[in-house]
Amino acid sequence: MKTLATILLEARIQKEMSVRALAQLAGVDAALITKFEKGQRLPTEDNLKSISEGLHVSFEDLRKAWLAEKVYKILEYEDLALEVLSLAESRVAYLNSKQVLVMQGISHEIKSKLKEIDLLRDTWISKKPLNAIQLRKMKEYFHLAYTFESNRIEGNTLTLQETHLVVNEGLTIGGKSMREHLEAINHAEAIAYVESLVQDELDFSPRVLSELHYLILKGIDRENAGKYRSVPVAISGSQHVPSQPYLLGKMMESYFVHYDNQKRILHPVILAAEMHERLVSIHPFIDGNGRSSRLVMNMILLKHGYTVANLKGDATSRLKYYQALESVQIDNNPEPFYHLVADAVMESLVSHLELT
Numbered sequence: 001m002k003t004l005a006t007i008l009l010e011a012r013i014q015k016e017m018s019v020r021a022l023a024q025l026a027g028v029d030a031a032l033i034t035k036f037e038k039g040q041r042l043p044t045e046d047n048l049k050s051i052s053e054g055l056h057v058s059f060e061d062l063r064k065a066w067l068a069e070k071v072y073k074i075l076e077y078e079d080l081a082l083e084v085l086s087l088a089e090s091r092v093a094y095l096n097s098k099q100v101l102v103m104q105g106i107s108h109e110i111k112s113k114l115k116e117i118d119l120l121r122d123t124w125i126s127k128k129p130l131n132a133i134q135l136r137k138m139k140e141y142f143h144l145a146y147t148f149e150s151n152r153i154e155g156n157t158l159t160l161q162e163t164h165l166v167v168n169e170g171l172t173i174g175g176k177s178m179r180e181h182l183e184a185i186n187h188a189e190a191i192a193y194v195e196s197l198v199q200d201e202l203d204f205s206p207r208v209l210s211e212l213h214y215l216i217l218k219g220i221d222r223e224n225a226g227k228y229r230s231v232p233v234a235i236s237g238s239q240h241v242p243s244q245p246y247l248l249g250k251m252m253e254s255y256f257v258h259y260d261n262q263k264r265i266l267h268p269v270i271l272a273a274e275m276h277e278r279l280v281s282i283h284p285f286i287d288g289n290g291r292s293s294r295l296v297m298n299m300i301l302l303k304h305g306y307t308v309a310n311l312k313g314d315a316t317s318r319l320k321y322y323q324a325l326e327s328v329q330i331d332n333n334p335e336p337f338y339h340l341v342a343d344a345v346m347e348s349l350v351s352h353l354e355l356t
């Protein structure tokens, strides 16, 4: 297999280009280019991009060799290099939607929880149609709690009562920022949008995701609302590093392919959990990833006759949520996240049934 140094050298010679000419075209120091071609230094990603443009060769191909070189440099003196590679491979495969999850791969505990949930869902469906006022009151109650908790995870400081006054009474709360008010109003609107999609039997799609994200950031960040990010991001306090922006297009494409492939195979609660986890792990937006992903999860749940799952925003629950996400991202173990989502679905169905 050719090293990056050989690929760079051969490409330049093939184009009959001098180092100086390439240096000028790429805006990279000639001495550095020589070092890259001799394998004495590894280019930065920016250098590599400029050189690929100067040489008119595919950046993607160069980048593959560059990444392989980086991995090699990290592992060259490791006794357990192959084992490490195979561990990393499984995590990469998971995020790239190559790992097909089927029910057999799901633990006995989760399966029995899903059975219990489905019984509750059937009971819930058998109660419908509820009388219109009762249904409206229930929705108001549960959707408000959902807006409150989802925004609370994100750091919004409005209380449940204040969220009610803002969303349902159109009041403003002294001492609370405009942004916090908008977050509450926007989230309530996004739930209504999800409900309308479910009612119209529309499926989850890139367009739906973009609309959901737009609603979340409406009036708060006009530039980024409904758009994938173009800059790298970090998730504070997390070991998981989301992908570089130029990979997002491909990753989101496979995200939706995964949905289409799995929507008739996976149990809906697992599908909802997966689409939530994958989206926050890819982290395609600059902000609002968590709220959008929780809305996607709930769209899938509602579509299949379940009720809205409400992940809580208090400090303990939030930590548990983050830890469950890290368990997928770092240990490739989705089990804690499946439990977390399944528990929230079960709790929601029980609470809904108690009010009927």
Ligand SMILES: Nc1ncnc2c1ncn2[C@@H]1O[C@H](COP(=O)(O)OP(=O)(O)OP(=O)(O)O)[C@@H](O)[C@H]1O
Binding pocket: 150, 151, 153, 154, 155, 235, 237, 238, 239, 240, 280, 281, 285, 286, 287, 288, 289, 290, 291, 292, 293, 322, 323, 325, 326, 329
């Ligand atoms: N390892 C992780 N640790 C913590 N959060 C993570 C992790 N991986 C993904 N996330 C997600 O990132 C979200 C925060 O991202 P972002 O700030 O873009 O979303 P938000 O909607 O603005 O805020 P929030 O999701 O906190 O409500 C978390 O809610 C969680 O869903």
